[in-house]
Amino acid sequence: MFRSWPIGPAIILVALQISIGEKSCVLWSSAGPVVLNGSTFDVYCTYNCKSKQYIYSGSPPQKQSHRVFNDTTIYLKIFNLTSITTFSCQCEDSHAPDPCGQDISIGYPPACPKDIFCDYEIQNLRSGVVNCSWDGGQNTSLLHHFVLRVRTVSGNATEGLLQFSVSNKEPKRLSVNFNMSRSVDLISLWVHAQNSLGSAVSAAVNYTLNDIARPLAPILGQPDCSSRECKLKVEQSLNVSYLEIQYRADHQQWNSNTSSQTRSIGSLEPYRLYHFRARSKFHSGFWSSWSSNVSGWTQEEAPARALNVWIVRGPDSKTMTVLWKEPSVSISRGKITQYTVRVSSPSLNLIVNVSADSRNYTVPLCSHYEVTVWAHNSKGMSPPATMTSLYTEGKPLQDVRATMNGNESVTISWREPELTPAMYVVELYPEDFLLNEFRWVWRNKSETTADLSGIEPNKCYEGTVYVLYNKSLVGKTRFNQVAALESKPERSPSFEAKDKGNKVIITWKRLPRKFRMGCITQYTIYIEGSTGYHENYSVGASETTLEIKDLSPDIYTLWMTASTAKGEGPKSLKGKVPIKQDNHPSLLLEYLVAVLMVLLLLCLCQSPVVKQRFWELFRCLMLDVVPDPANSKWAKECIKEKGRLSIQLLSGGSTSTEKEEDTNLVDVEELFKQTTDTPLPTGDSTQLISRSPDADLTTLMYPALTTYIKSLSHDSDTNTTVDYISSDGPENMEEREDEDVFGGMSFLPSQSIFFTEMLQFDGKLTLDAVKIDCSDMQIT
Structure with a gap:
């Protein structure tokens, strides 16, 4: 209920204020400056100006339709006001004094205080502190004044009344502390509340102080800990009946240990940081406040289990x-x-x-x-x-899937295998494996899912699930790629294109991870010709090359894109590749011509004439200096044989600078022996074995018909250098043609066709007769 002002006295008061000249007008409310929320009342304005008068309200001020009360006063009817509102009065006359105005507040009268609660904290043997609190009721938007009244009783005598005032605009939980002697046995208290709209009084509450007494909080000393136990020092100002000690490791729940005597806490874990606090209680009353926390580490023990x-x-x-x-x-x-x-x-x-x-x-x-x-x-x-690594690959898991669980975690699930597993291992890592981003978790045989958190957005993850049936049987299954907050790629890959005949080979590098924006599903290569040709090719995300074949001569334009499940990314820069007309013979034709040439050459080599011409060519490529057969070792050994060989010593075969004028003749005796069953020597084919004069010709090691030509110098019988000339008979020439003509030769080979034709087996033989001049050779 709000107060209404009498109109008559109000007008007299306004007229008095105007005559003094404070304002051009005076504004007041019929319900006063504070009204009950939702009230209906009148606002009056009395003027001392003669011009037109108006009433304004609201923010910004708006002109209102007023009513006339008399010649100097107008008023405005207000209905159901629910918020603080500003009203003002003003004259149209520009020379009028300042306008007048006022704020009309709204609110509620105070509610009755409730839930009064008191406790008595005993500080020493003589006195303590009483703390009382109460609920002041709902917020009324008005300033409240509270008065706590306390009546004390000691024994059978009433000692008096105490009062404690509190003011607060928001009447939430309010409290008052006051000292109280320990000689007081009982207290009775109540709360009186008041604001501009009314007042209220709570019911009285009675307390026996022993029932609400509580000691001061204990003081804890630094704990002394072993690996499994911590002992605490507790200081208490008064004798108490109960002591409760709570302890916990970091980020765990408090555990309690209540006793009147125990000051140690057992059953602790090694190498843990524990926090402790305590409180105490008399035989009756309330528990004290908690003490300040103290902390201590338990000692170490050897590690309990094997590593993961x-x-x-x-x-x-x-x-x-x-x-x-x-x-x-x-x-x-x-x-x-x-x-x-x-x-x-x-x-x-x-x-x-x-x-x-x-x-x-x-x-x-x-x-x-x-x-x-x-x-x-x-x-x-x-x-x-x-x-x-000594295990056998077992049956892999089925239905292995990876699913995003929100934006920061992924769930990997699988179907339980037919065989009973011993354990599962789940691997998870971003695409493009990096060791520092690799994660794995173990799961026991009863689990078929694994949740892994810390998934970064726009990053593609993949992995494998292993099932360990036992130590020697393991199966593994890869699961699908997964990404959080995936979007289209921000860039396209860079590529190179090379033409090779009528095809183009395109190579590219995978997009850097920061531009993929998720899991790449495919790359798309586009190719266009200047004549209207257009085609596109899609390849898997793991591919880095593409070969486009059978392209017609043209200038082609290429570009490519990368795609995720959210769509195709931007196009790359375009490149041009020309495909030219192939004017060269085909590769098959080249192969055919080469084969025909080889076959022709093989056929020509079968002809004896061709063989002879090739042999003449090779002979002309040999050294021009021919060793002197007169200085051979064979000539020395063959001197014991009958007959003499008449040979003219040519200056070309000697190191002497003197020219012989006469021709020296020697007798020649031809010795022939044909053997067919004597084995060939295994050594150098050009080495000839000498024999003694008395040896049987059937014991010769060379089976071919051999002619030994002896040469003795007429200048000296003792200081003679002997060499040899070995020639096969005409009938063995064809058999020796296939031997190596270069192996081990220090002299002209014995299988020379030309030398055989020039060598005569009767009459006298001179060096002029055996001299070979390659200058007359002609190769056709």
Whole structure:
């Protein structure tokens, strides 16, 4: 309910204010400056000006349709006002004094305070502090004044009334603290609330102070911890009946230990940072406030379990990398100081220690290996974690799928296999494998899904699920690529195009990862000719080359794009490739001509005349200097034979500068022996075996008919250098034609056709007769 002002006295007051000359007008409300929310009332304006008068309201001010009360006063009827509103009055006269105005506030009268609660914190043996709080009710947009009245009782006497005032515009939970002697047994209290629209009083609440007493919060000292237990020092100002100590490791729930005597906490985990707090209580009353937290580390123990280990093959397929995850505190039970890696195989036995910061180690790839990893702390080492390659490929999993779960995690699922598995391993890594982005998780045999978080947007992920039936039987299955917040590629790949005859070979590099914007599904190559030819080719995301065949002569324009599941990316820069007319004979025709030439050459080589002409050509390519047969070793040995060979020593075969004037003649005796069953020597075919004069001709090692020509110098019988000339008989010439004409020769070969024709087997023989002049040779 709001107050209404009498109209008569109000007009007299306004007239008095105007006569003083404060304003050109006075504005007031029939309900006062504060009204109940939703009220209907009148706003009056009294003027001292003679011109037209108006009432304005709102923000910005708007002229209202007013009513006339008398010659100097007008008024405005207000209906259901629900918000604070500003009203003003103004004259049209430009020389009139300043206008007048006022804010009309709205609100509610105060509600009755409720939920009064008090406690009594005993600070020493003589006194304590009483804290009382209450609910002031709803917000009324008005300033509230609260008065807490307290009546105390000590024994059978009433000691008096205490009052404590509080003002607040928002009557939320309000409180008052005041000292109270411990001699007081009972208190009775209530709250009085008041604002500009009314007042209210709460019901009285009675308390026995012992029932609301509570001690001060305990003070905890620094804990003294072993690996499984921490002991605490607790300071308390008064004797208490109960003590509760709570403890927790980081980010865990508080655990409680309540006792009147216990100051130690057991069953703790090694190498954990624990936080402690405490509170106390008298035999009756309330628990004290919690003490400040204190913290302490438990001591270390040797690691509890083996590491989580996995092995991947390097991108070069020549190395393998052993990976392990940093053990949790519950496994490490201390600060890891180092890791030990052992690799055993038929070709490698390696033991190496790596730093505590390492999470992988790369070794040469072995066909059969066993890898073991240990973790060390100050108290010992973990059990061994072993992986081996000695396993058989088992049946792979079916229905393996990867599905985005929101934008930051992916779920990999699979169907449970027919055989009972022992364990699953799920690999996940971005496309273009990088070791520092590789992740894997183990799943037990009862699970068929794995959730991996931390998926980056616009990045393509792939991976594999392994099923371990036992240590020697493993199956693996790759799953589909998946990406979060995928979109079209931002760029196209750069390519090169080369023409080769009537085809074009196009090569390109895969798009850099930051431009793919997801998983590339295909590349598309477009080709256009100047004569209207147009074609496009789609290839898989793993391809990097394309060959376009059977193109007609033209100038072709090429470009390409990359696509994801969200669509095709921008076009690349265009390139031009000319395909020219092929004026050269076909490759098949070239092969045919070459074959015919080879066949013709083979046919010509079968003719003896052609063979002879080729032989003449090869003989002319040999050295011009012919050794002197008179100086051969055979000539020395054959001197014992009967007969003499008359040979003229030519100056061309000697190193002497003197020219012989007379021709020296020697007798010639021809010795022929034909053998057919004597085996050929296995050594150099040009070596001839000498024989003694008395040897039987049937024991000669060369089966061919051989003529030995002896030559003795007429100048000396003792200092004679003897060489040999060996010639086959005419009937053996064709058999010797196929022998190597260059092997081991230090002299003209014995199978020369020309030499055989010139050599006569009767009469006298001179060096002039056996001299060979190649200058007369003609090759046709």
